[in-house]
Amino acid sequence: MFRIALLMLFRDKAKYAMLISGLTFCSLLMSQQAGVFCGIMMWTTATLRNISSPVWVVDAKVQQINEVISLRDIDVQRVRSLPGVAWAVPLFWGIVQARLPDGSFQAIQLTGLDSSSFTGRPAVMLEGRVEDLRLPNSVIVDQVALEKLHRKGIDARIGTTFEINDEEARIVGICHTERSFLGQPYVYTTYERALQYMPAQRKMLAYVLAEPKPGVSPQEVVRQVNALPGLRAFDHDTFFRETMIWYIKNTGIPVSFGTVVLMGIIVGIAIAGQTFYLFVHDNLRYLAALKAMGAGTTKLVGMVLLQAFTTGFIGYGLGLGLAAIFGNSVLRNGTPPFYMPWQVPVFVGVVIALICSFSAAIGVAKVARLEAATVFK
Amino acid sequence: MSTSEPAVICRDVVKTYGKGEIAVRALKGVSLEARFGELLMIVGPSGCGKTTLLSVMCGTLRADSGTIELFGKSISSMPERELTAFRARNVGFIFQQFNLVPTLTAQENVSIPRLLNGAPYATAQQDAGAMLAQVGLGGREKSFPSQMSGGQQQRVAISRAMVHQPRLVICDEPTASLDAAAGQRAMDLLRESARHPDRCVIVVTHDSRIFHYADRIVEMDDGLVTASQTASDYLRDHPHPHPQPKSHA
Numbered sequence: 001m002f003r004i005a006l007l008m009l010f011r012d013k014a015k016y017a018m019l020i021s022g023l024t025f026c027s028l029l030m031s032q033q034a035g036v037f038c039g040i041m042m043w044t045t046a047t048l049r050n051i052s053s054p055v056w057v058v059d060a061k062v063q064q065i066n067e068v069i070s071l072r073d074i075d076v077q078r079v080r081s082l083p084g085v086a087w088a089v090p091l092f093w094g095i096v097q098a099r100l101p102d103g104s105f106q107a108i109q110l111t112g113l114d115s116s117s118f119t120g121r122p123a124v125m126l127e128g129r130v131e132d133l134r135l136p137n138s139v140i141v142d143q144v145a146l147e148k149l150h151r152k153g154i155d156a157r158i159g160t161t162f163e164i165n166d167e168e169a170r171i172v173g174i175c176h177t178e179r180s181f182l183g184q185p186y187v188y189t190t191y192e193r194a195l196q197y198m199p200a201q202r203k204m205l206a207y208v209l210a211e212p213k214p215g216v217s218p219q220e221v222v223r224q225v226n227a228l229p230g231l232r233a234f235d236h237d238t239f240f241r242e243t244m245i246w247y248i249k250n251t252g253i254p255v256s257f258g259t260v261v262l263m264g265i266i267v268g269i270a271i272a273g274q275t276f277y278l279f280v281h282d283n284l285r286y287l288a289a290l291k292a293m294g295a296g297t298t299k300l301v302g303m304v305l306l307q308a309f310t311t312g313f314i315g316y317g318l319g320l321g322l323a324a325i326f327g328n329s330v331l332r333n334g335t336p337p338f339y340m341p342w343q344v345p346v347f348v349g350v351v352i353a354l355i356c357s358f359s360a361a362i363g364v365a366k367v368a369r370l371e372a373a374t375v376f377k
Numbered sequence: 378m379s380t381s382e383p384a385v386i387c388r389d390v391v392k393t394y395g396k397g398e399i400a401v402r403a404l405k406g407v408s409l410e411a412r413f414g415e416l417l418m419i420v421g422p423s424g425c426g427k428t429t430l431l432s433v434m435c436g437t438l439r440a441d442s443g444t445i446e447l448f449g450k451s452i453s454s455m456p457e458r459e460l461t462a463f464r465a466r467n468v469g470f471i472f473q474q475f476n477l478v479p480t481l482t483a484q485e486n487v488s489i490p491r492l493l494n495g496a497p498y499a500t501a502q503q504d505a506g507a508m509l510a511q512v513g514l515g516g517r518e519k520s521f522p523s524q525m526s527g528g529q530q531q532r533v534a535i536s537r538a539m540v541h542q543p544r545l546v547i548c549d550e551p552t553a554s555l556d557a558a559a560g561q562r563a564m565d566l567l568r569e570s571a572r573h574p575d576r577c578v579i580v581v582t583h584d585s586r587i588f589h590y591a592d593r594i595v596e597m598d599d600g601l602v603t604a605s606q607t608a609s610d611y612l613r614d615h616p617h618p619h620p621q622p623k624s625h626a
Contacts, residue, residue, distance in 0.1 A: 001489075001493065003498055004481065004485065004489065004492065007480065007485060008478060008480050012480050283478075285474075285476060286476060286478045286479075288476075289470070289472060289476035290489065290493075291461075292464070292470055293464070293465065293468075293489065293490055293493060294461055294463075294465020294468070294490070294494075295461070295465070295493055296461045296462075299493075371437070372438075373437040373438040375437070375472060375476060376428045376431060376432055376472070376473075376549050
């Protein structure tokens with residue numbers, strides 16, 4: 001009988017198409033928006049993912065990675081003096097305007113690495129070597145910088161020069177980085193050269209990157225740093241989490257995306273619920289005939305549930321597939337951000353299942369109340 | 378044609394709809410027997426309780442009091458689940474509006490009772506195809522109800538009622554939506570199926586054109602059985618304008 005139930009569903013083409021389109025739209029909207037939301041959240045942590053360090057030391061007031069309150073140079077020594085720390089290096093990070101060969105300006109995220117160890121170096125070098133940063137006026141730019149330059153008609157490559165604060169910067173390498181929330185390209189150089197590029201300030205040290213001694217956990221180093229006045233430390237995972245929580249709490253991003261996701265749910269419920277109600281209502285006399293012929297209430301309810309969840313499953317799959325196509329296409333362009341962790345399909349699946357349950361409940365209630373004798377009326 | 382063994386026995390069946398002042402006593406103590414091999418017609422004016430009696434007899438409606446036995450088994454106190462399964466095995470239905478599922482082909486519609494009795498899908502389809510061939514609809518297995526005439530739809534409905542070899546066939550106004558020729562053809566099929574010694578066909582009808590197909594006619598009025606006669610006696614006592622073929626009278 002379940003096969004009969006599916007035939008009844010698939011062959012009622014108008015209602016079936018309406019059900020599938022409603023659930024597909026709902027699934028697409030939720031997964032696409034959730035994917036973009038997760039992508040934005042990932043953008044907020046781009047610096048953490050581009051610069052690898054087990055422990056990050058910042059000013060005591062800092063709450064997330066993109067908030068820079070400069071430290072004193074002496075703070076590197078303070079961290080190094082801690083018993084659990086194997087080594088600690090300074091890291092410069094700041095936003096500055098670069099003047100391009102065509103005279104236009106472009107904001108960049110200048111990252112100054114410790115020149116002896118290159119701690120925090122780009123993980124993926126597309127061209128050139130990190131060690132070439134020891135050459136005069138050398139910088140490494142990421143793929144985002146190349147894209148932006150190419151968009152302006154500048155054929156940027158190794159050897160191309162531009163200016164930062166009237167000082168020459170020569171590209172010696174091209175790396176791949178994760179895009180950042182601000183969308184500006186990462187430009188790597190040495191710590192000392194970064195200080196030369198930037199306008200002089202009293203304090204210019206953004207972060208101290210530290211490595212625990214063997215056998216010492218990052219959390220222990222964090223605890224030791226936090227005991228120092230004016231400093232705060234995060235292990236990598238905690239900084240990652242705290243950054244995302246900060247954006248969720250302090251920006252309108254979750255509300256904005258949450259509203260769209262909610263609209264998707266409402267549209268899904270409205271279309272699927274209404275159409276499925278009509279579908280069951282139109283078939284009620286046939287279901288009554290089946291009941292008279294010996295189909296029990298359980299079987300009829302099972303048929304209705306199968307019909308509801310089949311449309312849900314197909315709509316869910318189509319919506320998720322379309323979201324994946326969207327994600328695949330935007331990932332090639334880099335914007336808008338898109339990231340779909342496993343939780344998104346699970347969340348969307350649960351919501352679609354709830355919508356189907358709601359839709360089916362309307363039908364089930366009618367079927368459960370159905371009296372076989374009504375078929376003679 | 379009928380054997381002496383009763384297929385359906387109703388004793389003092391009472392059914393009331395509603396409560397208090399709006400209560401309507403549809404059946405006021407109906408007693409009735411229908412025998413195997415018999416085509417029994419229940420006739421009477423609208424609202425006399427024919428359809429209620431039909432519903433109570435086949436177990437789709439519970440009587441308030443009285444007993445109903447089908448094939449020697451009381452269904453009055455049978456649990457709902459058991460009664461549903463009993464109905465699936467033993468009762469075939471033909472409805473006034475056919476109630477063929479419009480999105481299913483003729484063959485799929487006919488296969489439903491076999492599926493309800495647990496037959497595998499392929500077997501059910503095979504049986505349905507054979508049944509359709511028996512009623513002269515071979516080659517129309519893949520047609521949808523909307524692609525068939527009223528008479529053909531009724532033959533599909535008859536096939537659906539017979540495909541699982543039920544012992545009781547319940548027909549509610551089977552010719553009401555058909556022209557004379559199609560009605561005669563449908564009744565020929567029902568008449569033929571009632572010749573089975575282990576089957577009883579009960580027809581509720583207003584259509585005097587088909588009275589002559591009955592072995593016995595039970596007349597109802599105001600919730601009571603007022604007469605039970607052979608078809609020939611009934612037609613003699615109730616002359617009507619439609620000519621009756623002698624072979625069936």
